[in-house]
Amino acid sequence: MPEVVLNVSNISHFYRAASGFWGRRSVRALDDVSLKIHRGEIVGIVGESGSGKTTISKIMMGLLTPTSGTVELDGRSISEQSRRDIARRIQFVFQDPYASLNPRQSIGRIISQPLKVHGIGTSVEQAKAAREALDVVGLSSRIFDAYPNQLSGGQRQRVAIARALILKPDILICDEPTSALDVSVQSQVLNLLLDLRKEFDLTYVMVSHNLSVIEHMASRVAVMYLGRIVELNVSEAIFSAPVHPYTKLLLDSAMTVAPGAGIPDMRITEELRENLRQHPPAITSFTPA
Amino acid sequence: MDSMLLDIEKLNVTIDTAAGPLKAVQNVSLRVAKGETFCIVGESGCGKSITALSLMGLMPKRAKRRAERMMFDGTDMTTLGESGMRRLRGNRISMIFQEPMTSLNPVFTIGQQLTDVMRAHSRVSLAEARERAAFLLNKVGITNARERLGQFPHELSGGLRQRVMIAMALMCSPDLMIADEPTTALDVTIQAELLRLLRDLQQEFEMGLVLITHDLGIVSRIADRIAVMYAGQIVEDGTADEIFGNPLHPYTQGLIACIPSPDHPRMQHLPSIPGTVPPLIGGLKGCHFRERCPYAMPSCMEEIELKGHEAAHRYRCILPAQTSAAHAKMAQGEQVHA
Numbered sequence: 001m002p003e004v005v006l007n008v009s010n011i012s013h014f015y016r017a018a019s020g021f022w023g024r025r026s027v028r029a030l031d032d033v034s035l036k037i038h039r040g041e042i043v044g045i046v047g048e049s050g051s052g053k054t055t056i057s058k059i060m061m062g063l064l065t066p067t068s069g070t071v072e073l074d075g076r077s078i079s080e081q082s083r084r085d086i087a088r089r090i091q092f093v094f095q096d097p098y099a100s101l102n103p104r105q106s107i108g109r110i111i112s113q114p115l116k117v118h119g120i121g122t123s124v125e126q127a128k129a130a131r132e133a134l135d136v137v138g139l140s141s142r143i144f145d146a147y148p149n150q151l152s153g154g155q156r157q158r159v160a161i162a163r164a165l166i167l168k169p170d171i172l173i174c175d176e177p178t179s180a181l182d183v184s185v186q187s188q189v190l191n192l193l194l195d196l197r198k199e200f201d202l203t204y205v206m207v208s209h210n211l212s213v214i215e216h217m218a219s220r221v222a223v224m225y226l227g228r229i230v231e232l233n234v235s236e237a238i239f240s241a242p243v244h245p246y247t248k249l250l251l252d253s254a255m256t257v258a259p260g261a262g263i264p265d266m267r268i269t270e271e272l273r274e275n276l277r278q279h280p281p282a283i284t285s286f287t288p289a
Numbered sequence: 290m291d292s293m294l295l296d297i298e299k300l301n302v303t304i305d306t307a308a309g310p311l312k313a314v315q316n317v318s319l320r321v322a323k324g325e326t327f328c329i330v331g332e333s334g335c336g337k338s339i340t341a342l343s344l345m346g347l348m349p350k351r352a353k354r355r356a357e358r359m360m361f362d363g364t365d366m367t368t369l370g371e372s373g374m375r376r377l378r379g380n381r382i383s384m385i386f387q388e389p390m391t392s393l394n395p396v397f398t399i400g401q402q403l404t405d406v407m408r409a410h411s412r413v414s415l416a417e418a419r420e421r422a423a424f425l426l427n428k429v430g431i432t433n434a435r436e437r438l439g440q441f442p443h444e445l446s447g448g449l450r451q452r453v454m455i456a457m458a459l460m461c462s463p464d465l466m467i468a469d470e471p472t473t474a475l476d477v478t479i480q481a482e483l484l485r486l487l488r489d490l491q492q493e494f495e496m497g498l499v500l501i502t503h504d505l506g507i508v509s510r511i512a513d514r515i516a517v518m519y520a521g522q523i524v525e526d527g528t529a530d531e532i533f534g535n536p537l538h539p540y541t542q543g544l545i546a547c548i549p550s551p552d553h554p555r556m557q558h559l560p561s562i563p564g565t566v567p568p569l570i571g572g573l574k575g576c577h578f579r580e581r582c583p584y585a586m587p588s589c590m591e592e593i594e595l596k597g598h599e600a601a602h603r604y605r606c607i608l609p610a611q612t613s614a615a616h617a618k619m620a621q622g623e624q625v626h627a
Contacts, residue, residue, distance in 0.1 A: 042556070048476035049447070152565050153333070182332040182503055187547040187559035194556060209476060212506075216549035217556060235555070253481040255506035257548055259533040262510055263485045268478060 004075075005171060005203055006037040006060060006090075011069035013055055013227075029055045030066065031227040037171070038286060042197070042204040044218030044235070046211060046250065051224040053207045057173050060205065062086045084118060091164035095176035097156030101148040107134075108144040111163045118167065133162040136199075138192060154185035158192065165196065173205045178213060190217060211254045215239050220286065223247045225276060233284040243282035245275055294465055294497040295321040295344070298358035302336075302343045305351040311570045313339045313352070315521045320599075321465065321514075324495045326488075328508045328529075330544070331518035334566040337501045340518070341467050344499075345384055346374040362464060380410040383458035385451075387470040392454060393442040399426075399453055400438030407460045418460075425456040429486055448479040455483070459490065465497040473504070484511060505548055509533050517541045520577035521569050523595065527602030537602070537609035540578045576605070584608060 014026040058064040094100040112130040137158040178186040223231040231244040302314035359366040404418035426434035429452040472480040516526040525538040543562040564581040575590040597603040
């Protein structure tokens with residue numbers, strides 16, 4: 001059985017939110033979330049905005065300290081590990097490649113920045129590694145001196161992936177990696193992620209609201225609703241025989257290509273909402289293939 | 290041709306740039322009937338949004354519009370001038386933009402913004418306008434409509450803001466609505482709800498709808514007719530059944546093939562269209578898709594006209610039969626594009 005690389009247990013997180021002028025209240029973003037990620041898996045996290053999928057991915061990377069619960073990386077709590085050590089193991093690819101790349105830095109500098117931060121190699125070696133990283137993600141090293149505004153959305157996302165890979169991490173957390181891209185470019189980036197996983201033996205956590213993308217990419221899927229994992233199972237099971245009513249609702253609302261099928265006709269009534277809240281989570285733990 | 294709501298013939302939009310003229314829209318012809326849903330699809334940079342903006346007469350200063358015919362419900366829009374267009378916009382033709390976050394004014398209440406549209410176009414009292422605003426907010430599924438009128442945009446979620454935009458677009462009961470990616474930023478459940486709402490309102494008011502999107506899933510489910518745009522041109526148009534059932538242009542085939550779906554083997558390569566949309570500065574010769582097309586040949590260098598019957602299906606390709614056979618292969622999951 002593949003080892004657990006990332007063990008998220010009983011995470012709850014509250015955001016403090018201002019309410020009006022006087023008081024403060026807190027918003028529960030995560031409610032007792034547990035998730036084990038095994039080496040080589042692609043775990044998809046789906047849910048709508050506000051369901052906590054971005055919060056959990058930030059906590060997994062140690063960018064956010066949860067209110068309660070622990071995250072272990074290779075059996076050691078990440079709260080005991082330094083940011084630097086975590087960054088060597090886990091990297092992030094963000095949604096919007098227009099916002100995640102510094103417009104005033106050249107592509108070469110953006111990609112080699114993590115090496116500088118970590119003090120790895122001389123500047124010549126760093127530049128060489130950045131050129132190699134460009135090659136790995138299918139970009140020409142001619143763009144080494146270019147700036148982000150000279151690149152298309154797909155090229156920028158490749159640059160972001162190259163930057164994420166340059167420290168040779170084991171785990172890549174991708175938050176909506178293709179939702180800012182056109183479909184034709186989306187498939188190029190997804191293909192690249194699949195190739196890189198094979199080549200570098202990577203583990204992915206993919207956060208997305210695009211169910212088709214998750215269905216294609218993920219080996220296991222966690223469905224989140226109102227800060228909880230309401231269903232967790234292997235991808236095939238989630239998509240062919242969903243158990244939780246929220247998973248069913250998500251799958252029924254998805255506008256897959258279906259000529260003439262019309263717009264899915266489900267009404268979200270108070271009764272349904274109540275049912276979604278009350279229904280017990282359907283968690284199936286990992287079984288080795 | 291029976292009475293078309295919108296009848297555009299050979300629309301061209303050219304933008305002056307430092308590097309030369311950019312032909313953003315080239316000879317685009319489209320016709321939309323009352324109550325019809327017409328979808329324009331294509332990648333970003335293909336000219337979809339600028340086509341919509343130029344229909345409304347909203348263009349950057351450096352853009353020039355030229356058309357053989359631009360008729361809206363029997364009126365020639367090219368002769369209207371700015372004040373005439375202003376009387377149409379927001380009144381008989383309205384538009385929903387992509388970003389609900391940025392298209393509402395943050396310093397005015399929802400009520401002020403909704404009533405302004407109506408009072409700009411007709412002599413109604415503020416009370417009447419507020420009445421209609423509340424009625425429409427209710428229609429678009431917003432509860433406590435009257436209280437909402439006093440709220441500011443930041444007090445509403447993205448889904449609610451987009452509903453407010455739809456309500457605003459409906460204030461003057463338009464005959465034609467142009468919606469540019471109206472649901473892209475929203476969750477799937479809300480997306481389905483809003484599209485259903487648009488469809489219901491459309492049927493109720495016999496409104497024509499021009500929907501611009503790159504989401505082929507949505508298009509396949511709601512379009513009556515579809516135009517596929519690539520690099521400023523319509524490369525294929527026709528009924529939804531024809532476009533999805535028998536796509537003839539390699540670009541359309543590629544777009545449909547690269548959508549992740551259960552037909553593709555899991556965790557394996559998806560078909561993709563190599564390359565990107567070419568820059569439109571200076572103008573392109575021959576087939577614009579040539580450089581990304583798996584079937585390109587020397588004769589693709591020549592100008593290619595749209596062929597076929599406008600009512601059913603037209604395509605801009607010299608060898609649609611060959612590509613048609615290839616499409617059948619692609620549908621079986623084979624990767625045709627290297």
